[in-house]
Amino acid sequence: MNDGGAKPETLLRVAEIGGRGRSLVAAESLRAGQVILRESPLLLYSAFPFLSSSVSPYCDHCFRLLASSAQQKCQSCSLVSFCSPSCFASHTPWLCESLRRLHQSSSAAFSDQPSDRQVQARFLLSAYNLAAASPSDFQLLLSLQGSGSSYGDLSSDSAAAGFLHSLLSAVCPPLPVSVSPELTAALLSKDKVNAFGLMEPFSVSNEKRSVRAYGIYPKTSFFNHDCLPNACRFDYVDSASDGNTDIIIRMIHDVPEGREVCLSCFPVNMNYTSRQKRLLEDYGFKCDCDRCKVESSWSEGEEDENEVMEGMDDENEEEEMEDSECENEGDVFGNGGDDESSFPHAYFFVRYMCEKENCFGTLAPFPPKTHEASRVLECNVCGSLKEDEVGGSQ
DSSP, rough: OOOOSOOOSSSEEEEEEEETTTEEEEESBBBTTTTTEEEEEEEEEEOOOOTTOOOOOEEETOOOOTTTTTTTOOOTSSSSSEEHHHHHHOOOOHHHHHHHHHHHHHHHTTSOTTTTHHHHHHHHHHHHHHHHHHHHHHHHHHSOOOOTTTTHHHHHHHHHHHHHHHHHHHSSSSSSSSOOHHHHHHHHHHHHHEEEEOOOOOOTTTTSSSSSEEETTTGGGEEEOOOSSSSSEETTTTTTOOTTTTTEEEEEBBBBBTOEEEEEEEEEEEEHHHHHHHHHHHHSOOOOOOHHHHTTSSOOHHHHOOHHHHHOHHHHHHHHHHHHHGGHHHHTTTTTOGGGGGGGTHHHHHHHBBSSTOOOOBBEOOSSSSSSSSSEEEEEEOOOOOSHHHHHHH
16 A cells, blocks of 8 residues: 555654654655555454453454354354454464363453453463464563553552453463563553554444454554644455555655654544543543643633534635645644644644544545645545545645
């Protein structure tokens, strides 16, 4: 999906930015729609709890929807199914036996634990399995950002690590690595701040989609968050092509060399209070991006008043924006334009937010095939296409 120019891995460089720490910045000028990274997961694991009343409808390796006529259920543990023999080959004997034993003891063991504890157990099994299959990849996992003392509720994290360490040590066959409560806590913290969710298929009737699987993508985890991102991620999990669990990062609009490239950790339509709460609880930091600096001064009433979907209904505002802002789009995206101090993200919502009901996805152009940006925008959630009314080079 690259545009034939520089390889994605050469388009970015790591830099230290004051107040933001390690960041990824553009190593050259980046164009709207340009694919800047495509990455396969270091590990994947199901988001379904062991004791879930519903059986996962996905292959436990590639996480495509299973066709009833083609699925292959593991006869040893009877807990996972696969779409093909090649996917089934990923199900190692140690992992199979660990799942079987854990499931047998799960009713009593997890009875007084939150449901996400079961998903954390799945992650740890996948991580330990990775240690046996590829020690170098396991070391890469341990090198990722995240420490048990830096993120979230320390008492809750410590309790989870202690419970899961004791459980897995007692129940599972001999582990492929030497484990300790400290290692368990370190792994859980890596998962907490680096895992990306692969969502269930989009449906207009389903306002809140669930996660089908989580994956660790080491390079992608280097991107910092911004509430007004200049890039977004795409995945095509249910596609028939190889690499269906790859994450693809595309530019939303042009970015000059040296500018930080950021993703958003959640849909951009979330209001200020909800964004800050989620970032603090899940990632342990308070966002101070340009958008948050503006919205932090709004009262609760103003915050409700400026909800995204209401702002998008104002056609006159949209026309004024297109006339006045397109001449210098850099001002809108953080270069110090006058509108940045009042409502820096209105233009973003009008142009780059999907209008389909219950979607709330972000639009990015298709990769450019010529010197001009594509006029067709694709939603990273529902896959809808939109003709860019502005179009042209940015």
